[in-house]
Amino acid sequence: MRTLSIRIDDALHRRLRLRAYGANLSVSEFLRPLIEDAAVPGGRYAYTGQDELLGVALQTYALLAEMAAQQSGGIVERALAASRAMLRERGLLEPEEEAASGMRPTSLGKEGRAR
Template identity: 35%
Template sequence: MARFSLRLDDALYDRLLIAADAADTTPSAYVRDLLERLDGADPFGFHAHINELHSTVIQMLAILATDVGRRDPESLAKGMEDTRRLLLERGLITPEDLPGAGGGTGA
């Protein structure tokens, strides 16, 4: 069986000991059981919360872009140009994703 070390602060270690004792098992067996149950799970809904946040931000930005586009189309065009540049620099889109390159849609 493989082994590894894990450092915990005292308070967390005490919680582990209490939980393992309540489950009538050793701390190692308790941690193994937790890891097996978590195997790919998202028990706290972290990814769902992030997706919800992303959706909200995208909706807000779409509303803002629509409003700016009506008031000042040149500002919207400049903002979209800056956005594409930043996304390219960060590797979040490729040049093929840009409008006019065959892969994107015009803004």
């Protein structure tokens, strides 16, 4: 069996040790099921600090999209096309995922306008 070493602050370690003691388990026995849950493909989502940042980004996006839509629908279309292109360039959006999500592939002209 492999060993996993992680650094945690003293207060967290103390709380974990107390919870494990209360369950009559070692800290390893107490944490192992939690780690197994996090590693199960298709299992419960393991929330991280990045989720908070993503939540803020999504809220900001929704607000900006609404403001842009009030100004001009063309702005929203161009922004969506540009964002899809950036996601594809970074390997974060595959063509089949794009088709499955209902997004229309859009090519950009020289001025960055959707065609």
